[in-house]
Amino acid sequence: MSKRQPPARSAEEGRETGEHLSPDAIRNLCELLYRRTGMIFGESKRYYIERRVADRMSATGMRTFPTYFSHVQASETEIESLINIFTVNETYFYREENQLQCLGRSLLPNIVRDRKPGDLVRIWSVPCSTGEEPYSIAIWLLENWLMVDAYHIEIVGSDIDTCALQMAVAGDYRERALSRLPPDVIERYFESPYNNSRRIIQDIRESVTFTSVNLVDRASVTTQGRFDIVFCRNVLIYFDDASRLLAANHLYDALNPGGYICLGHTESMSRISNRFRLCRFEDAIVYQPREEDR
Structure with a gap:
């Protein structure tokens, strides 16, 4: 009697590793990421996707994508790690500086017009990536807004990438992130260089609170409370119209x-919602909620 052979696998099934994903695997993974984050990925970003999936499969010790994908679906810890590796964290201090100028020259004066000294003003940076944006806001206000000490300014930085948030809390930055800052500002707000990086001083680190937030999850956003000014820059471009x-x-x-x-x-x-009206200021164009929609 001849020995029974296992059923043959297709060539596509045999290639189902992190480096060589089938079209179905790409689609299933992208659908999962979309449901959890609102971010759009697809076949056109195959190389980007395969590199990141291969990294996570190596980290978890899994050799085939079907095994890894089952693990992702069953593990909140792994889906968090997968999301972290797919997020884009390209940022630096004083990015789009005109908006910081607008913050001090127009937005904050309008916000505090009817408030008393000591009243709370809340500013939200979402997504905050590795912290450059909310720390930039804190530094800019100290350097340029004369009324900064007259009010209780609360700055919150939020992101879906928990690894980026850990880096933000640590506050260590290399030369590229600091390249737009004037040298005297670097000297005032950063510690001496160490291992090719500089750490932002403790007073500034303690002036920003960092939290995990998913913009397409209502409960996640609601827990942050309400804000007077929101910086939400360069994330909506990764979403489709519905997200x-x-x-x-x-x-x-x-x-x-x-x-x-x-x-x-x-x-x-x-181009996204009619619940906001456009506001033109000297330094920037921003948006304000239409109160009639509330």
């Missing part, structure tokens, strides 16, 4: 009456 509208609605609900939202220079809230 952008969902995020915009959540951001609308996160703004206090009369608040403002700053987007990236390539983004336009007018």
Whole structure:
């Protein structure tokens, strides 16, 4: 009697590793990422996807994608790690500086017009990546807004990438991240160089609170409370129309009456939602919630 052979696998099944994903594997993975984050990936980013999946499979010791994908679906810890590796954290201090100028010259004066000294003003940076943006806000206000000590300024930085948040809390930055800062500002707000990086001083680190937030998850956004000014720059470009509208609605609900939202220079809230009106200031274009929609 001849020995029974196992059923033959197709060539595609045999290639189902992190480095060689089938079209079905790409689609299933991208659907999972979309459901959890609102971010759009697809076949056109195959190389980007395969590199990152291969890294996670190596880290978890799994040799085939089906095994790894089952693990991702069953493990909140692994889906968090997968999301972390797919997020984009390209940023630096004083990025889109015109909006910081607008913050001090126009937005904050409008916000505090009817408030008393000592009143709370809340500013939200989301996504905050590795912390350059919320720390930039803190430094800019100390350097340029004369009324900074007259009010209780609370700055919150939030991101879906928990690894980026850990780096933000640590506050260590290399030369590239600091390249837009004037040398005297670096000397005032950063410790002496160590291992090719500089750590932001403790007073600034303690002035920013960091939290984990998913913009397409209402509960995640709601837990942050309401803000007077939101910086939400260069993330909506990674969403499709449905996810952008969902995020915009959540951001609308996160703004206090009369608040403002700053987007990236390539983004336009007018093309996403009619619940915001465009505001033109000397330094920047920002958006404000239409109060009649509340």
